[in-house]
């Protein structure tokens with residue numbers, strides 16, 4: 690009932706967002722204080738401060754950040770194997786939307802001979818990665834394509850929790866750009882919110898209907914100054930069906946696999962091969 694009231698009263702909604710934001714800031718200060726300066730993971734790779742963990746992952750816990758990163762890395766390898774590809778065949782790898790290196794840190798620790806690039810649109814995240822983690826070509830990229838990455842640069846690209854937040858048109862533009870920078874025959878793994886996620890958030894009847902009818906649903910929450918994750922307003926919540934992915938993404942790529950809940954049991958993993 691309170692949620693509905695807040696939804697219907699914009700000023701009240703703004704005030705509630707302000708209070709949540711202040712509370713989050715207070716918790717972040719507390720967590721940073723208890724963790725001390727320059728924490729590192731088991732491989733000796735720097736762990737970002739609480740705010741930059743929260744930004745990519747919606748949680749302040751250091752342990753959860755590392756555990757989820759490890760889990761996602763294992764899931765990526767598994768999906769690649771399931772479509773009959775060999776991780777060992779990849780050499781030039783791009784983490785599209787690298788955030789604060791939650792995932793790439795595990796590949797880095799285990800695959801010293803590969804060449805890694807990490808890109809993100811968020812200046813603060815990229816600055817932190819550049820200042821704290823070696824062995825990756827970190828780059829800030831624009832919110833709209835094109836990037837200044839060369840044609841045919843990579844044989845494997847993965848994007849975790851990026852397309853899950855882009856509307857249909859932005860997804861289309863970025864698919865085209867990824868198609869430009871991947872090599873012919875190269876592999877791309879992207880996550881999307883599908884039925885596993887819709888169940889998880891208990892999507893209401895009317896929204897389920899819209900998703901069924903359109904194959905795509907874009908849910909917008911708080912925007913503006915009090916948006917908790919510090920990412921742009923266009924970064925909201927996209928949910929899409931396997932049918933929509935099959936129909937629209939196959940214009941750009943061969944779809945080798947669509948694994949529902951394949952990443953952390955929550956996001957679908959779509960594995961694509963460049964035509």
Ligand SMILES: C[S@@+](CC[C@H](N)C(=O)[O-])C[C@H]1O[C@@H](n2cnc3c(N)ncnc32)[C@H](O)[C@@H]1O
Nearest residue numbers: 745786787788791792808809810811849850851
């Ligand atoms: C939920 S976070 C996930 C970060 C990282 N992939 C991970 O799993 O830890 C999504 C990230 O994608 C970035 N992002 C959003 N749109 C992007 C785009 N078009 N190109 C590159 N990065 C983008 C955001 O800035 C944010 O850091």
